Amino acid sequence: MNTSAYAIWRRNILVWLALVVLLLSTLGAAYLPLGGGNLVVGVAIAATKAALVVALFMGLRQADTLIKLAAAAGIVWLTFMFALTLSDVLARLSNS
Amino acid sequence: MSTAPRVLREPWQELSRQRQGATFGIWVFLASEALFFGSLLLLYTVDRISHPQAFIMAGRETDIWYGTINTAVLMTSSLTMAVASQAAEADMRRLTIWCLSATVALGMIFLVLKGFEYAEDFDKHLWPGINFALKDPAAQLFFSLYWTLTGVHAIHLTIGLGLIGRLIIMGGRRRIQLRENPQVEVTALYWHLVDVIWIILYPLIYLMGRS
């Protein structure tokens, strides 16, 4: 891997530019009348930005499998928490 | 040529293993942070599902300029942090310290802007209570989440500034070596987490009800 200052700046600024573009897109999309779609678009773009930071700035893309597993565990456990809690919340909402 | 004390410490026998261990350890901690902020997001999700209109109305009251500029500030601080971390790897000491300092500066800009934003929010009666600006009671739930989420995030950010500041001071005075130092990687990953959390909070807090 090229480790000159120029190379370091270049590869990171490319990621940063992508993030800026996504930020402007999500800002613009918020003003479009998409109804419930606004939330979906907003969350989707946020997830993409987050994935860029995690994979590239945080080096998860090149990390050992063990580290990828640790990161995945956090997300997977969140889905357990969301799924089971929402099973109750949604059931009660639909009953009322 | 650096007179800083050794980075290798007990019980590790090799520096590369110690660095792997530190990186693994901080990622495990980040997984726990995912559960931490995730719980708050679960609360947001449940409240939003239960009170969609109130949330959209309340979301309009946040200041989109402060929010967007702060998001850009934090994203840029992630850039400088990534460069700092990679520069430390490449033994570019001056670039490392410069970028760490830029990261701290950007983090402080974030906090200052947040302070102004909070002051404005108070003026607009967005603190839940008797004088709350909006009629719908559930709108207060949105703002309870707003104050809690941004407040907890700001605390995490401040801790991050402390960690980075420590690297700058100790590294600047050569009390610690920055190259191959697991503490740099650990600090960088923690800081990126602060950025990721804000990236996720941004649409939930600032982009509701704009259309």
Add this chain to the structure above:
Amino acid sequence: MTDATLNGELPLSLEPSYLGAGHSLASWLTSTDHKRIAILYAISITFFFFLGGIAISIVRVELFTPEADVVSADTYNKLFTFHGIIMVWFFLVPSIPTTLGNFLLPLMIGARDVAFPKLNLFSWYLNITGGLFTMYALIAGGVDTGWTFYTPFSTMFSNTHVIAAAMGVFIAGFSSIAAGVNFIATTHMLRAPGMTWFRLPLFVWAMYATSLVMVLATPVLAVTLLLLIMERWLHLPIFNPALGGDPILFQHLFWFYSHPAVYIMVLPAMGVVSEVITCFARRRVFGYDFMVYAMVGIAVIGFFVWGHHMFVSGQSAYASIIFSFLSFIVAVPSAIKVFNWTATLYRGQISFEAPMMYALGFLGLFTVGGLTGLFLASIPVDVHVTDTYFVVAHFHYIMVGGSVSAYFAGLHYWWPKFTGRLYSEAWARFAAILMFFGFNFTFFPQFIAGYLGMPRRYHVYPPEFQVYNVMSSTGAVVLAAAYLLPLFYLTRSLIGGARAGSNPWDATGLEWQTTSPPPRENFAVIPRVTQSPYDYHPVSEAPTSGRRKAHGGSDTE
């Protein structure tokens, strides 16, 4: 320097043991040696144990009679709340992992310390700081919400020191997370050459599984308490139903942690029991692989069952059925473990030293507790007995009959290793028997009282329940005596007890291959592992005539 094999003795270090390396108080309070930190934790959890015990002793005195004649209702509420908070977060959750786990994990895997020694010390200070906040809450007048802090009572109506207590637990939670991170990293990265995952002692696997739960569950507790504090202190509406908030959401968040927390409390106990039963039956464990899968299974599935605490709270029937079903499933790996321990005992050469007596007690009491858990997993039964003494008896059978018994088993088993001294086996056996009988007298009547309808957390009760309460309170006196006895004979062993050799029980495991007590760096030479664990009865050999030389024989070296 050549590697020594596991079969041969490792060269014993001539350096001072970890106890001798530094005598000042400061050397103890600033030590990053995992063994010293384990001792620090042992002292603090013992202190908290007796504090929680005093609180519940007053409760049991009050419950001797149906009337309120000892304390007021408010004081009573504060007593059982304090008992719960202290026992759960400042005794049970730390107990085995931070004392036995801290001391033994590096030794068992052949490492010189945990992965992050300074973090280890920091986690003790976090625990103490949390304890100080909680003690402040006690001294300032107590908390009366129950250890479960349910809203909206805790956020809007209680007039007691909820915030201080919640802060105490919040801070102690970070101590847990730090310990979990440390143990996970240690197990992955510091195993000695040849120590593959499936050669690890089951105690190490237990620490690992417990750490996974600590890291993934405790943050949610932190958020739950944070939200409680935000609502109570800053009046931010979060769970307030008048403004659209949902108190049941508090319960979801609280129990998402607190159910896995019970596995934090029981998995380490299971690890200890595996070590003790194999040694005192002189048998390798039956079904090692399934014992591992079972522990990991308990750790994972334990995250899916929390709603069984909420069957009568207003949770939807749909979710309740899902949680009930999953709660039945989570019993399966625990049952597998009980079967495997039993099979390990079969055709073994069983002897009844104190550690074994506690471990066998665990086997029976945990089974009773676990079976009654199945009753509670069934929604119709739960509706009948929820918030009665049936539930209280169930969880005490597991927590006290199970985890505390196992803690005592481990404490006695490894006492020679930690201290280099042998305790009085006669007194220890007496205490173990006393504890078993005292425990059952205290808690079995509670199953009956609960089934017949006596509610929990009540300081007065209808007279028809008195007979059970008298039995229970009397049993508690016996139990208290059984807990106090070790303070005496264990302390006595420190002063004049016989010195222990490196392996007084003739046990397998790397911790027994170094001196008692171990030197500061644990091993003179990092061992290389070539054998599976629990090689007590190699298939190729007849059982050795060599028995434990701890008592009535000379030491092997």
